[in-house]
Amino acid sequence: MTAESISLSQAGAAARGRKRKNIRHEPAYQSAPSSKAESAPKAARPAGVPAGWRVIAAKELADNLSSIRFVVLTIILTLVAAGAVFASAGQLKSVAPNATGVNSLFLYLFFYQPQGAVVPTFVTFIALLAPLLGIAFGFDGVNGERSAGTLPRLVSQPIYRDDVINGKFVAGLATISVIFVAIVAVVGAIGVLQLGILPNLDEVLRLVVWVVLAVIYVGLWLAFALLCSVLFRGAATSAIVALAAWLVLTLFSGLLVGLVAGVVSPVGDGTADEVIANAVTKRNLSLITPSRLFTEATQATLDPSIQTLDINAAVAVNNEAQALPSILSLEQSLLVVWPQFVGLIALTSGAFAVAYVSFMRQEVRA
Amino acid sequence: MAVAEPLVPRTAGQSLPAIKTRALTKKYGDFTAVNKLDLQVKQGEVFGLLGPNGAGKTTTILMLLGLSEPTSGTARVLDMDPARDPIAVKRRVGYLPDAVGFYGAMTGRQNLRYTARLNGINRKAADAHIDELLERVGLTNASNQRVDTYSRGMKQRLGLADVMVKRPSIIILDEPTTAIDPAGVEEVLALIRELANDGAAVLLASHLLHQVQQVCDEVGIFVSGKLVASGAMDKLSSSLGTGPIEIEVAAPPPADGVKAAALKVNGVTSVEKDPRDSRMWLVKAKRDVRADLARALVEAGHPPYHLRRVGDELDEIYRRYFANYSPEEATPA
Numbered sequence: 103m104t105a106e107s108i109s110l111s112q113a114g115a116a117a118r119g120r121k122r123k124n125i126r127h128e129p130a131y132q133s134a135p136s137s138k139a140e141s142a143p144k145a146a147r148p149a150g151v152p153a154g155w156r157v158i159a160a161k162e163l164a165d166n167l168s169s170i171r172f173v174v175l176t177i178i179l180t181l182v183a184a185g186a187v188f189a190s191a192g193q194l195k196s197v198a199p200n201a202t203g204v205n206s207l208f209l210y211l212f213f214y215q216p217q218g219a220v221v222p223t224f225v226t227f228i229a230l231l232a233p234l235l236g237i238a239f240g241f242d243g244v245n246g247e248r249s250a251g252t253l254p255r256l257v258s259q260p261i262y263r264d265d266v267i268n269g270k271f272v273a274g275l276a277t278i279s280v281i282f283v284a285i286v287a288v289v290g291a292i293g294v295l296q297l298g299i300l301p302n303l304d305e306v307l308r309l310v311v312w313v314v315l316a317v318i319y320v321g322l323w324l325a326f327a328l329l330c331s332v333l334f335r336g337a338a339t340s341a342i343v344a345l346a347a348w349l350v351l352t353l354f355s356g357l358l359v360g361l362v363a364g365v366v367s368p369v370g371d372g373t374a375d376e377v378i379a380n381a382v383t384k385r386n387l388s389l390i391t392p393s394r395l396f397t398e399a400t401q402a403t404l405d406p407s408i409q410t411l412d413i414n415a416a417v418a419v420n421n422e423a424q425a426l427p428s429i430l431s432l433e434q435s436l437l438v439v440w441p442q443f444v445g446l447i448a449l450t451s452g453a454f455a456v457a458y459v460s461f462m463r464q465e466v467r468a
Numbered sequence: 469m470a471v472a473e474p475l476v477p478r479t480a481g482q483s484l485p486a487i488k489t490r491a492l493t494k495k496y497g498d499f500t501a502v503n504k505l506d507l508q509v510k511q512g513e514v515f516g517l518l519g520p521n522g523a524g525k526t527t528t529i530l531m532l533l534g535l536s537e538p539t540s541g542t543a544r545v546l547d548m549d550p551a552r553d554p555i556a557v558k559r560r561v562g563y564l565p566d567a568v569g570f571y572g573a574m575t576g577r578q579n580l581r582y583t584a585r586l587n588g589i590n591r592k593a594a595d596a597h598i599d600e601l602l603e604r605v606g607l608t609n610a611s612n613q614r615v616d617t618y619s620r621g622m623k624q625r626l627g628l629a630d631v632m633v634k635r636p637s638i639i640i641l642d643e644p645t646t647a648i649d650p651a652g653v654e655e656v657l658a659l660i661r662e663l664a665n666d667g668a669a670v671l672l673a674s675h676l677l678h679q680v681q682q683v684c685d686e687v688g689i690f691v692s693g694k695l696v697a698s699g700a701m702d703k704l705s706s707s708l709g710t711g712p713i714e715i716e717v718a719a720p721p722p723a724d725g726v727k728a729a730a731l732k733v734n735g736v737t738s739v740e741k742d743p744r745d746s747r748m749w750l751v752k753a754k755r756d757v758r759a760d761l762a763r764a765l766v767e768a769g770h771p772p773y774h775l776r777r778v779g780d781e782l783d784e785i786y787r788r789y790f791a792n793y794s795p796e797e798a799t800p801a
Contacts, residue, residue, distance in 0.1 A: 152585075152588070154586060157582075157585045157586050158586075161582055161585075165571075165573070250569040250570075250571070250572065251565065251567050251568055251569020251570075252569045252570060252571060254535075254563070254565035254566075254568075255563070255564075255565055255568060255569070255570075255583075255627075255630065256586070257535060258533050258535065258558055258561075258563040258565070259558060259583060259586040259587060259634075260555045260556075260558040260559035260586070260587055260588070260634075261555070261558075261586055262555070263535075465536065466530060466535045466536065467526055467527075467530065
């Protein structure tokens with residue numbers, strides 16, 4: 103992390119500003135050495151040649167899709183998801199006859215949890231386990247190339263240095279998207295068979311939005327795992343750090359938040375105000391964890407009857423409009439989750455930015 | 469376009485140096501890795517950048533490729549500035565890193581194809597060229613095996629093919645002969661010589677003087693970030709001045725006659741029995757007296773059947789420069 107390398111990354115950014123596309127020229131190995139004035143446009147790739155990050159992303163995607171970790175994770179997640187949806191579908195079938203006037207019954211598959219159910223819902227499972235996908239496809243992204251001795255060879259090709267990390271990130275996101283689409287398709291098919299109802303357009307669109315949301319959420323973990331792979335030379339170290347962060351932020355955060363909220367807003371006499379204050383504190387604290395952001399966004403995206411995610415507002419709505427359960431359109435639901443959506447995007451971009459900058463500042467040599 | 473062309477296209481402006489650095493310096497905090505390096509490599513020549521480990525060879529190479537920014541000084545590669553225009557430089561410079569690695573799960577051919585794609589070479593042109601390169605480095609039969617299964621020497625040869633995929637005008641090789649067996653070294657060196665004959669400039673960084681001297685047109689001795697000597701091999705050794713040298717001689721007896729004849733040669737300081745080999749005489753002289761010594765022995769009726777300078781020029785060079793590292797082997801005054 104030297105001053106020179108900082109200036110290097112700035113130089114890279116400046117070169118980038120010069121635009122790669124519009125400039126055409128012959129492949130350099132056929133042309134004579136040019137004067138200095140001509141050499142600047144040479145930074146561009148020849149017309150019709152894919153950008154470096156695309157080449158890297160294509161190769162990494164192929165690697166990912168043929169890897170054992172891809173097969174294992176897809177199978178595990180599909181089994182877990184199918185199990186959760188089977189449980190929900192069974193419960194749903196028994197209550198469905200009573201549920202007149204419930205729109206989007208199909209989507210209930212994904213998050214419906216009846217009282218006393220043992221198996222967590224599909225979305226709970228995804229919020230918990232999906233980060234593993236991001237970690238699996240990112241933890242050895244950069245340090246793997248280092249230890250294999252391929253990184254110096256890669257960056258000495260005519261590509262920008264950031265093409266390496268950009269390509270890997272894009273490939274990871276694509277891999278995760280493939281897995282999510284596959285899982286949702288399998289789960290949807292199970293739902294159709296079990297419930298005997300077809301999703302309508304609104305429900306399909308909600309699922310599409312949810313998949314985008316899930317990819318962004320897992321993208322956060324992918325970016326974090328890539329950061330670990332930049333910072334730690336050993337792939338095992340990198341994996342363990344990423345997994346530790348996952349444990350703390352998804353599993354233990356609930357406990358910690360409960361403890362802190364109990365101190366900050368204690369529920370002494372159990373009055374309604376105290377209970378609400380405690381719940382509000384808990385929620386506000388847990389909003390710093392990505393899994394909470396994702397869970398909330400999931401709820402409001404998939405469940406059109408959720409009108410607000412704010413507890414105070416929810417209480418108010420309940421008091422005043424108890425008898426009027428209303429259904430939101432997709433746009434209205436999106437408005438409800440917009441803060442969570444933006445929050446997730448910001449976290450993911452932030453994590454990737456940190457990984458990017460750390461990678462650009464690093465020396466190439468091992 | 470690929471097949472008919474020469475493997476390394478000659479570029480216009482042959483007179484331009486392929487690589488030229490002026491006062492190139494790289495500092496890491498207080499540590500100076502490369503200290504005011506002035507280096508010049510001509511087109512079509514093999515330049516050996518020789519120095520012990522940690523001399524700053526790799527740092528220099530990374531600056532030439534634009535992968536590391538110089539603290540001060542300038543580098544010109546094919547008259548381009550690698551710090552400002554790294555992509556254009558990297559398009560024309562092939563680099564074989566120290567301890568080169570490949571993607572083990574991919575075959576040798578797939579690895580080369582990936583390099584071709586990164587260089588924006590279209591698949592058809594690349595495939596023909598890759599076949600040719602694999603043939604040339606003797607990996608045609610192994611080309612569809614996973615690189616995991618390759619030996620170190622095979623990987624090194626694949627590395628040379630990989631460097632050639634982009635048809636570079638300059639080839640930079642970092643320790644290309646380290647960690648491979650002697651037969652492998654010979655193969656690699658022969659390939660390097662071939663590449664240079666095709667017209668590319670080759671910069672060969674190594675700490676193994678003996679191995680690389682046979683392919684280098686010029687060498688630079690690089691120690692602690694400084695180029696302490698450079699030039700053609702023979703000039704370099706003569707520039708070292710006249711240190712005392714040792715010559716092994718074996719000639720038919722009588723022994724006294726041999727000793728007397730040798731002692732008469734101008735410059736010889738002592739003649740003794742070689743303690744390691746009783747058949748040999750060890751002649752010490754102030755200069756290289758081999759020609760005079762041979763003539764004197766023939767004239768005296770003892771035609772020598774063995775006459776060898778103990779430790780060649782390179783050993784001398786090594787002692788002079790590299791040994792500065794170890795205090796007990798101080799250079800003779």
